[in-house]
Amino acid sequence: MQFQxxxxxxxxxxxxxELHMTSCQSIGIITDVKRKQLLMDQLVDHSHxxxxxxxxxxxxxxxxxELITFLIKVTEKNERVASLMDYFALKEERKVKIKDLSPSxxxxxxxxxxxxxxxxxxxxxxxxxYLEEQDRRQLKRILEDLSKEKQILILTSNLEDAMISCxxxxxxxxxxxxxLDIRDSEEDKQEVLEQDQANITIQxxxxxxxxxxxxxxxxxxxxxxxxEGSILVHVGGENYACALTLTELEHRLLNFxxxxxxxxxxxxxxxxxxIITWTKNSYSLRLNTDKDAVVPLSRSKLQExxxxxxx
Numbered sequence: 001m002q003f004q005x006x007x008x009x010x011x012x013x014x015x016x017x018e019l020h021m022t023s024c025q026s027i028g029i030i031t032d033v034k035r036k037q038l039l040m041d042q043l044v045d046h047s048h049x050x051x052x053x054x055x056x057x058x059x060x061x062x063x064x065x066e067l068i069t070f071l072i073k074v075t076e077k078n079e080r081v082a083s084l085m086d087y088f089a090l091k092e093e094r095k096v097k098i099k100d101l102s103p104s105x106x107x108x109x110x111x112x113x114x115x116x117x118x119x120x121x122x123x124x125x126x127x128x129x130y131l132e133e134q135d136r137r138q139l140k141r142i143l144e145d146l147s148k149e150k151q152i153l154i155l156t157s158n159l160e161d162a163m164i165s166c167x168x169x170x171x172x173x174x175x176x177x178x179x180l181d182i183r184d185s186e187e188d189k190q191e192v193l194e195q196d197q198a199n200i201t202i203q204x205x206x207x208x209x210x211x212x213x214x215x216x217x218x219x220x221x222x223x224x225x226x227x228e229g230s231i232l233v234h235v236g237g238e239n240y241a242c243a244l245t246l247t248e249l250e251h252r253l254l255n256f257x258x259x260x261x262x263x264x265x266x267x268x269x270x271x272x273x274x275i276i277t278w279t280k281n282s283y284s285l286r287l288n289t290d291k292d293a294v295v296p297l298s299r300s301k302l303q304e305x306x307x308x309x310x311x
Contacts, residue, residue, distance in 0.1 A: 027166060028169040090109070160276070208241050231246060261295060
């Protein structure tokens, strides 16, 4: 899958992108609304891509069962309606008109179209954005099954939504197109840090943006992320470059309530609102910030975090 570069007023909005996609692997791209649309526009005329757009509507006057029956008929899918109602976990809603469903369930039913797509590649824009927890888990299961035969690309502005289903995640922004390190391994356990560093004198974390040096008090920081060797300090929905390494920052912030939750992330525990379990080996932390940020939690760090939080 290739995307051609796009410039606007001399600014590179979309670099040249080449994705090597295989079945049994879902790829996520985290980006903004404008760049998502530029990506979708380049795929719209390709017959081997099925595009699901976030605002896609459904036949509101049909019941759920009537819609599934219709989709089986028009796609000539060799499936029974009753079996699919069970598979989609929609038995209780089978006689309900789509217009009468909750917003989450209505979007989930609309997303069922991807199951009937004949194209080998599915491109989904914000598939999890409008879904509540139960519907998210059902869609995750279905996409995992589809990925055994199809290639799946998810375009989203939310890290958590990408982490739910994607094996490989990239970030596309004004800094370019970069892979995110979300891998988890027992080999990545960090060495135990000394807990008696009582006389920490560092009160500011130095960052840089647009040739300006910006200093932050540790409590202001939401989390810190490492991307391809670059360190980004996230504060109030914005990010700032930092010259220190993640390990150096981990030591400096230890007594300020920060925790190395993943090989590529340090999180301010005062900002953590929720521990999310997706599978027995997949976890993330939701932060209580303006943009409701989510960071990955390494499996090897889970018990250490629980001990720190007394849970």
